[in-house]
Amino acid sequence: MGGKIRxxxxxxxxxxxxxGPAAPDEARAILAEFGDRANVCVPxxxxxxxxxxxxxDRGPDLLVILAGDGTARAAAELCGVKGPLIAPLPGGTMNMLPKAIYGTTDWKAALRDTLEHGEERVIGGGEVEGRMFLVAAILGSAALLAPAREAVREGRPLVAFHRARRAWRRAFSGRLRYSLDGGPRGKAEAMSFxxxxxxxxxxxxAQCLEAAALDPAGVAEALRLGLHSVMGNWRDDxxxxxxxxxxxxxxxxxxxPAVLDGEPARLSAxxxxxxxxxxARVLAPPRKADTKARETLAETTARAGS
Structure with a gap:
């Protein structure tokens, strides 16, 4: 870790x-290994x-977050690019930002790796109605499917189906209208950014968002789309x-209705x-060789329309 982190x-x-309840003491023990001046705060x-x-307010060089996605996003908003470096560790349920930065490792391994090999990285994000999202935002009916997706993750497909059906019945009337970069207007049940x-x-x-128009025809397709999002291949739907x-x-x-980095929200019309x-500026180990599928958006669009 760089000498500027004191x-x-x-x-x-x-x-x-x-x-868990043991996490604060475990974190103190790890921080003590590196001899840094550290303070652990438990709300x-x-x-x-x-x-x-x-x-x-205490002006640290590094702010480590061991909490949920909402706290990680709030830390990024408050610190910005001029405030402390942040390290959002996987401490929540979905851990969207931590997984994007540190992968699927547990928080203790991520903390040690960051303190040993961390490098500063500036990250971008999206903004809607003054609220930031650093991973993804879902607007529209699909945002109501979050409980169904959780049931899928837990291996309860029947519960997931009933939750999806209830969500679909609750969906606000009318479809979304949208325009991307001032282009033609489109219609969709939901939008993902x-x-x-x-x-x-x-x-x-890349200095842009990946925008997707989600247009399932009914509850069965909506649940299928939710399953695809859990599996990480929703673009193939x-x-x-x-x-x-x-x-x-x-x-x-x-x-x-919306979900911003896993947190529900209600937006204007x-x-x-x-x-x-x-x-924001994050501290994270060097990025490994990029293993993400390098599909072009044109290819993705063509396949989605086939």
Missing amino acids: TIELIANTASGSV ENGDVTGCLQAAI MCPIASRALDDD PSVEAIACRRARVWASSGV SVQVVWKNEV
Whole structure:
């Protein structure tokens, strides 16, 4: 780890998905191995936001997040590119950003590897209604399928089907309208915007979003699409059309349900989705040789339309 990292603040939310009560002491032990001036903060009474802000106010060189996706996104928003480096470790349920940065390793291995070999990396992200997303945003009916996707992950297909059917019945009336980079208007049940850090179709250093129009015809296709998203091959689904974009306008007849980096949100009836080149600085081990499928977006679009 570079010599400029002298002080570290670590947020350990023991109430989060994969963070147990022993995590704070385990983190202290790992940090002590490297002799850094470190402070481990455990939120009291569930006040993660207060704990996070207090840690940033102390001006550390590195802010380590051992919590859920929402806390990782909040840390990136608060620190920006001028604040402390961040290391969002896998401490939640979905761990979308940690997986994109550190892979599928556990948080202890990721922390050690980062402290030993970490390099500064500037990452971009998307913004919608003043809210950042660093991995992916889903707008529209598909955002209501999150409980169904969790059941799929847990190996409960029947529960997943019933949850998907309920979500479909709750779906807001009317389809989304959208325009990408000022182009022609389109219609879809939902829109997905994926950042380069998680996209198989975009280079990690691409300065744009991978936008996809999701258009399942009913609950069966919606559940299939949800399963594909869990398996990581949703672009291969015939109801998906994908294209690169930097700015999008999305509107509907009423407020739009959304999922931003795994966290549910409710957006206005008309929103702008914008790509930001630089939103935060992360500390992570050097990127390994790129093993992502290097499909062009044109090939993906052609296959989706076939």
